[in-house]
Amino acid sequence: MAGRVFCFKLVDQIKEPYISLEAATTLRKFNLAITLLLKFGRTTNPTDINEDGQTLVHRLALTPNTELPLQIRFLRTMIKYKFSLTDEDKKYRCVPLHYSCFVTEV
Numbered sequence: 001m002a003g004r005v006f007c008f009k010l011v012d013q014i015k016e017p018y019i020s021l022e023a024a025t026t027l028r029k030f031n032l033a034i035t036l037l038l039k040f041g042r043t044t045n046p047t048d049i050n051e052d053g054q055t056l057v058h059r060l061a062l063t064p065n066t067e068l069p070l071q072i073r074f075l076r077t078m079i080k081y082k083f084s085l086t087d088e089d090k091k092y093r094c095v096p097l098h099y100s101c102f103v104t105e106v
Contacts (some may be wrong), residue, residue: 018048018056025059030070037077046083053090057083061099 017040024033037044049055054062057078060071079085086095 017044018050021056022050022059025056025063025074028063028066030067030074034070034074034077037074037081042081044081046078046081047087049090052092055083055087055089055096057085057087057096058089058094058099061096062103064103 017036021033021036021040021044024030024036047055050059057075060075060078063071065071085097088095092098
């Protein structure tokens with residue numbers, strides 16, 4: 001619990017929800033990403049992008065399916081907050097589905 005409080009204090013100092021959410025997603029800390037998204041709520045801008053023009057949905061699609069139930073919950077939470085599943089990234093003009101097909105092992 002103390003770690004979670006520390007994390008929120010750190011994030012509150014950063015004032016950049018996207019950076020924290022992208023880091024949690026990239027590190028596959030999906031519980032933390034869900035918690036942060038719920039904490040930031042509507043103040044999170046669904047159109048925020050990283051230097052490659054990727055949204056959080058793109059970043060999630062790029063992660064291996066290691067914790068599928070949490071990843072699905074995170075995606076559903078993003079959809080609830082109006083994150084788009086069809087936005088193209090700026091670098092490669094790919095939608096998240098393109099990335100999920102690339103990462104998924106069949």
